[in-house]
Amino acid sequence: MNTPITNPLRIGLRQEKVIPPQCLVIFGASGDLTHRKLVPALFELFKQRRLPREFAVLGCARRPWSDEEFRQKMSISLQKQIKDEKDSWDEFSKYLFYESIDLNQSSQIEKLRTRLENIDKLQATHSNRTFYLSVAPEFYGNACRALSSSGLLNDPKRSRVVIEKPFGRDYTSAQSLNRLVQSCGQENQIFRIDHYLGKETVQNILVLRFANTIFEPIWNRNYISNVQITAAETVGIEERSGYYESSGAIRDMVQNHLTQMLAITAMEPPGHFDPESIRNEKAKVLKATTLADELEPWRCCVRGQYGKGGTNSSPLVSYKEEVGVDPNSTTETYVAMKLFINNWRWQGVPFYVRTGKRLAKRRSEIVLTFREAPVHLFETTGGRPTSNQLILRIQPDEGAEFRFEVKSPGSGMSSRPVDMEFSYDQSFGEPSDEGYVRLLADAMLGDPTLFTRSDEVEAAWRLYTPLLEIIADTPWQLPIHPYESRTWGPAAADDLLARDNLLWRRP
Amino acid sequence: MSPQLTLQTPLRLPPVEVKSYLEQLWENDHSDSPGANTFCLLIWQPAWVEQQLARTARLSGPIIGTQREELIQAIRKVILEEDLPHCTSALDPKICNILEKYQGSENAQDLRGQHVDSAISALQPRRLITLAPTLGNDHDLETLVAAYCPLPEEGGEGESACGDVVVLKGDVNSLNKNLNILEPLLPSELPSWLWWDGSLDEATDLLNQLSTTKMRLIVDSALGDPSNCLNLLNAKINSGQAVNDLNWLRLRTWRETLAMVFDPPNRRNALNNVVQLDIDIEGEHPVQGLLLASWIADRLGWILKDRQLHEGKIIKAIFERATGGNLHLNLMPLPLGNPSIHPGQIVGLRLICDPEGSPNESLCVILGAQTGECMRLEAGGMARMELLEEVVPNQSTSTEMDVARLLSSSRGRTSPLLEAAAPIASKLLAC
Numbered sequence: 001m002n003t004p005i006t007n008p009l010r011i012g013l014r015q016e017k018v019i020p021p022q023c024l025v026i027f028g029a030s031g032d033l034t035h036r037k038l039v040p041a042l043f044e045l046f047k048q049r050r051l052p053r054e055f056a057v058l059g060c061a062r063r064p065w066s067d068e069e070f071r072q073k074m075s076i077s078l079q080k081q082i083k084d085e086k087d088s089w090d091e092f093s094k095y096l097f098y099e100s101i102d103l104n105q106s107s108q109i110e111k112l113r114t115r116l117e118n119i120d121k122l123q124a125t126h127s128n129r130t131f132y133l134s135v136a137p138e139f140y141g142n143a144c145r146a147l148s149s150s151g152l153l154n155d156p157k158r159s160r161v162v163i164e165k166p167f168g169r170d171y172t173s174a175q176s177l178n179r180l181v182q183s184c185g186q187e188n189q190i191f192r193i194d195h196y197l198g199k200e201t202v203q204n205i206l207v208l209r210f211a212n213t214i215f216e217p218i219w220n221r222n223y224i225s226n227v228q229i230t231a232a233e234t235v236g237i238e239e240r241s242g243y244y245e246s247s248g249a250i251r252d253m254v255q256n257h258l259t260q261m262l263a264i265t266a267m268e269p270p271g272h273f274d275p276e277s278i279r280n281e282k283a284k285v286l287k288a289t290t291l292a293d294e295l296e297p298w299r300c301c302v303r304g305q306y307g308k309g310g311t312n313s314s315p316l317v318s319y320k321e322e323v324g325v326d327p328n329s330t331t332e333t334y335v336a337m338k339l340f341i342n343n344w345r346w347q348g349v350p351f352y353v354r355t356g357k358r359l360a361k362r363r364s365e366i367v368l369t370f371r372e373a374p375v376h377l378f379e380t381t382g383g384r385p386t387s388n389q390l391i392l393r394i395q396p397d398e399g400a401e402f403r404f405e406v407k408s409p410g411s412g413m414s415s416r417p418v419d420m421e422f423s424y425d426q427s428f429g430e431p432s433d434e435g436y437v438r439l440l441a442d443a444m445l446g447d448p449t450l451f452t453r454s455d456e457v458e459a460a461w462r463l464y465t466p467l468l469e470i471i472a473d474t475p476w477q478l479p480i481h482p483y484e485s486r487t488w489g490p491a492a493a494d495d496l497l498a499r500d501n502l503l504w505r506r507p
Numbered sequence: 508m509s510p511q512l513t514l515q516t517p518l519r520l521p522p523v524e525v526k527s528y529l530e531q532l533w534e535n536d537h538s539d540s541p542g543a544n545t546f547c548l549l550i551w552q553p554a555w556v557e558q559q560l561a562r563t564a565r566l567s568g569p570i571i572g573t574q575r576e577e578l579i580q581a582i583r584k585v586i587l588e589e590d591l592p593h594c595t596s597a598l599d600p601k602i603c604n605i606l607e608k609y610q611g612s613e614n615a616q617d618l619r620g621q622h623v624d625s626a627i628s629a630l631q632p633r634r635l636i637t638l639a640p641t642l643g644n645d646h647d648l649e650t651l652v653a654a655y656c657p658l659p660e661e662g663g664e665g666e667s668a669c670g671d672v673v674v675l676k677g678d679v680n681s682l683n684k685n686l687n688i689l690e691p692l693l694p695s696e697l698p699s700w701l702w703w704d705g706s707l708d709e710a711t712d713l714l715n716q717l718s719t720t721k722m723r724l725i726v727d728s729a730l731g732d733p734s735n736c737l738n739l740l741n742a743k744i745n746s747g748q749a750v751n752d753l754n755w756l757r758l759r760t761w762r763e764t765l766a767m768v769f770d771p772p773n774r775r776n777a778l779n780n781v782v783q784l785d786i787d788i789e790g791e792h793p794v795q796g797l798l799l800a801s802w803i804a805d806r807l808g809w810i811l812k813d814r815q816l817h818e819g820k821i822i823k824a825i826f827e828r829a830t831g832g833n834l835h836l837n838l839m840p841l842p843l844g845n846p847s848i849h850p851g852q853i854v855g856l857r858l859i860c861d862p863e864g865s866p867n868e869s870l871c872v873i874l875g876a877q878t879g880e881c882m883r884l885e886a887g888g889m890a891r892m893e894l895l896e897e898v899v900p901n902q903s904t905s906t907e908m909d910v911a912r913l914l915s916s917s918r919g920r921t922s923p924l925l926e927a928a929a930p931i932a933s934k935l936l937a938c
Binding site for chain 2: 007008009010011012013016017018020049124126128157158425426427428429430
C-alpha cells in the first residue's frame, strides 16, 4: 500500500485561537489581491474550521455587483482551488456579501454603515469588524477618514484596519500617513501587513533563536562574521509595470520584506512573547541600523536592471522592453547593499541585503556566516577551511541547514564541509499555510505581533532615505548596472562583497 | 489563584430581582462600559469534597470551589488515613463518599463564585453564574451579584467594568426550584457555556435540564463511573449538543506527540502495519486510555472484532486493520504511588508496527510519562526494532486551567475527533 499523503494522526490536531464573530470588510474587492490571496486564504480558514459561524465577508468596490455576482466572480477566479471542494465552497460562499461603494464620496459611507448593521443582524457578527484596505495607496487616507468620521472605528476592541503595502513612498510620506491613520483610530487598531511575516519560516527564526539554547550565545559579533539576506525572484515584473516603474526594488522589497527579515534576525530577545515586546525589539534594532556608508551611500549600494536573457526557444525581454515600461527607465529591478547595526551585539558585522527580479533561482534565505577557526590545524580539500554557515531557507524548500567541517574519509587528516539539513517537507510532510492565511486570522483575532508598528515603518524608511534621495536628486551617483536575465545580478554586486574579501552565497 | 476584583461588594438580592438589578447596573451605573463582548459561563460547582473537608475540620475555610494545594494535601491525607490504594487520585469521587461518614459540624465561610481562577478571568467572561449547592437540605436559596473588572495583569485595563458575577447558593432542592431564573440571565447574543464541575454520576436530571442545546457543555469524563461517563458523552454528542471533555483535552500532548512521530513521510507506511498497541494508565479509571485507543483506531480505520476483560481490570481487544490483518490492544491499569490528581491518566503507550515479511522495517514507538515507564515498555525484545521513544510528562495543570485553555481555543463545537472516538470507547468498555 502507498504511503498515506497526509499523516492520519495529524488531522484535526491543530488547535488555534478562536476567531470571534465578525465581519471582514474588503475595500478593493474587485481587485487582484482579493481573488488571488484574500478569498483563498479565507476559504482555507473555513476549511480548517477556524471561522466562526457568526461571520461575513463584505466586499466593497465601485463596480455595481450584487452579492450573487460577487460570489460567482470569486468562484470563477478560484475555479482551480475549489474544483474538488464544491460542497465546502458552496457553504463558504454564503458568507460572501457585496456592496458597491465609492470611498471618494463621503455620502456612501452611510450606505456602508447601514449594510453592516444589516449584516450584524443577519450573521450575528456583533459589530466586530476588520476593514481591509486592498486599494491603491492614494485611497488609504480617504478610507480611514471615512471610517473614522462615520464612527465605524470608535470602539478599538471591535474594529480594526488592515493596510496593505506600500505604506508610504519615503520617510516623510510614511510619517504623514501614520499621523493620518492614527488620527482616525488608535495604533492598536492599525494592522500594517507585510506578508513575509506570515511565512512559517520567518516566524521560525524567532523560535529557532529563542526556544533553543545553542544559538543565542553565538548569535553576535563575537562569532558571526557577516549576514547575507537574499530574496531572489525568477519572474520579471509581469503585468505590474505601472506600479513597478514608480517603486523599484528598494520600495517594493527592501524597505519592507527584507528589512523585516533583518529585524527578526538581529533583534534582541524580548522579555515576553507578546506583540508589544516583539515590536519594541524590532523597532529598536531598526533604529540602530544604518547604511554602511551614510556619507557616500553609493559605496555601499548597487542597483541593477535586468536585460534580455533566456534561451533561443524561450527568450526573455529586458525590463525596458516590458509593456508599459519607459524605454529609458532607470528603475532598479535589482539592489544589493551593505548595512551595519550599531549596537552591542552587532557592531562591525556587515549585513548584506540583495533582491532582484529575473535572477537565476527563486530563493529567499538568510545566511549567517561564522568566524573562521583561529588556527587551521588540518589540510582542507577546498584549499582553505569553509566558515561554518547557518542557512535559513525562507522559500522555497523551507528549512534550515548548517554547514560545518568534518574529516574527509581516508588515511590523512584533511577536512571538508558537509551540510546538516532540516526540511519542513521531510519533517512535517505537509505544506505550510500561505502567509495571508496566518495574517488574516491574526488580524481578525486582534493580534498585531506579526504586523509592523508605526515606528518600525518609519525607522525602515529612514534607513533608506539617503539612497532614495540620491535616486531622486543625483541618480548618476547610483547608476543602473544591467544584468542578463536569469543570472545572479550585476558584477558590481559581487564587487561589493569582494571589497570585504567575501562572496555572495550561490544558493 | 488570585481573587476577583469586584467593583462592588457582592450584593445579596432576592432571586426575582437579579435580572432587573443587572440591567440597571449596565444601563445606568456603568453606561460608559458596555461590558465584555465574550461569553457567559454557567458553573455547577458542588465542591462536595471541599465542603466535607471543611465541615470535618480537615481543611480551613473559606470554601472557594477551585483547586488549590491545601485542598489536594487534605485529600491525600484522607487517602492515607482510610488506607485507600495509594494510586487513588485526589479527584476520585469515592473520597467524598468516605468523608460523608465522618462526624463534624464546622462552619466555614462559603465564597464560591466570588473567587475565579485568574486563567478564566483573564478571558474576560461577560457573565459568570455559579450554582453552589450546599450540604444538607436546610439552606434556602441566596443570590449574590457583583460587577467585576479583570486585574491589569490578567489582560484587563482595571478601569471599567468588564462583566458580572452571579452566585446562586442553597441546598440542591432550592437550586432545583429556582432554575427558571437562569434562562433570562444568559444573553442570547453571546455564546453560553455550562461547566459541570463535578462527577457525572450525580444530579443527572439537573445536568440534562441545564444543558439545553444552545449551551456548550464542558464535562470531565474522568469523574464518575466509566460507563456513565462514556454513555453521557455519547448521548450528549448524539443529541447534537456541543460537548467538550476535559479528560479528552488532557490527552492532547499524547495525541500530539504520537502524531509528531509519524510526521516525517518516510514513517507513515508503518501505520499500515500496526500489530500491537499497549496503553498503561494510572489507577483503574480507563476512560482516558480508551479514548486514546479509540482515537488511534478511528484515525487508522481499524474495526473492532473482539474485546475481553482480563483479571477484572485489563481490557484486551482485537482490531482488524484497514489494510487487513489483526492487531491487539492491551489497556493496563498500573498501581502508581504518586498519581496525578485526575483519575486514569495515561502513563505509557507502546505501538508496534511490524510489516509482514520485512523484519528490518519493524518499528516500536514508546511514549512514557516518565523515563521509568519508557524503560518498562522497552522490555520484551523491543530493542530489536527501530525504537522511537519520547517522554510525555503528564500535565499537572488544575481543572480551572484546563477550562481556560478550552475556552480560549475551542470553537465550542464537539471535536469531530472526540465524536468519532467516544462510540468506539464505549464498545471497548462494554466487555
